[in-house]
Amino acid sequence: MLQFKRFQALWEIIVVLTTLVVGGVLPYRLGIGLELDGPWQTRSLLVTLVFGLDFVIHLWDRLRQRGDRPTAVVSWATLRLFADLVAALPYSLLLGAVGPSLELLRLVKFLRVQAILSRWKQVSSFNPSLLRLTSFAFWIAVFSHWMACGWIGLGGVEQRGAPMSQHIEGLYWCITTLTTVGYGDVTPKTDVQRIYTMFAMIVGVGSYGFIIGNVASLLSNIDVARSRFLDKMEKIDAYLRYKSIPRNLRDRVQNYYQYLWDSRLAHDDFEVAGDLIDSLRTEIMMHISRPLVERVPFFKHASDEFMRSIVPHLQPKVFLPGDHIFKQGDVGDAMYFLTRGQVEVVLEESGRQLAVLAESAYFGEIAVLKEVPRTASVRAIDHCQVYELKRDSVNQLMQAHPDFAQHVLEALDSYEDT
Structure with missing residues (x-):
């Protein structure tokens, strides 16, 4: 299966390149008036070979995907099947009986x-x-090229100068007509040219607004996440100004959101993945929580089963320099895993610093397990990212995973010994 996928990818590249060559060279030669001579007929046979093989491979792949059902081919016998057949015909062998323009039917391969x-x-x-x-x-480029070649073939460009110059002049007419600019320096002189020009004008008028609107929409959506973030920042700033929030507090709010964006934390991961099935949501959350696995020593040796159990319970939190993660005397309702930044453990009354914890540390488990108030305060020294694990989740995980319970209880015993 993997080998077929690789072959299919390589073959599709060959088909696309072959079709682009045919779509570029064939209309150009017919428009300029170049003969489809012997060398071109040889290339045409090669094109027939490639398109014929593509038809067989594509048909076989469809049959393989749909099984041996009798309706497999019938259900596929649509415009695409007919187009593949038409494009694969050996036109180089038929040029004597029909006109060279008939080979333009190969352009239906662009559907493929x-x-x-x-x-x-x-x-x-x-x-x-x-x-x-x-x-x-x-x-747009493909269609403009075809329109330009058609204009040249109808005599809209004087047969003088190099073929490339004629093509450029044809493209000039095509672009000015399709964009409804029409400077008037290239005008139709015959009825056929006038009909062709009217057709180009109708296409241009119908597609101009569509093109401008879609291009503008696509450009604005190239970075949708940042656009939404900037829009949210503008709303927050307007709200804070409306409520006359002091400048220093506004700066802290903006600093917080800017840090979220720079750290790729500006989205609610659980909300974004909320519509997915459990298995896909867990896989995404496992990937997002990878820094926790890489930086916290305990989780480096944790089993995949345990990580799949704990990931849905972890809540990412961000704290700015000087923020309290919790204060001495607070109810111990959660423990924390520090994945970025530094925090200090201090006594509130005396202000004495007991310890400084860096990345990979975890804290807060004492009050959670002993169900007592916080014995000290923990304050962010710089921008910190932590994962919060609530008490109910800790109890649930300890019951389901004895190895986790043993590790936490050992940490608690070592703390009591000191």
């Missing part, structure tokens, strides 16, 4: 290209909006 590009977009890791914008530009 569209299907391949759509599948690539689905499996790509690139920004979806950027891919859509690139695809949009690709089809």
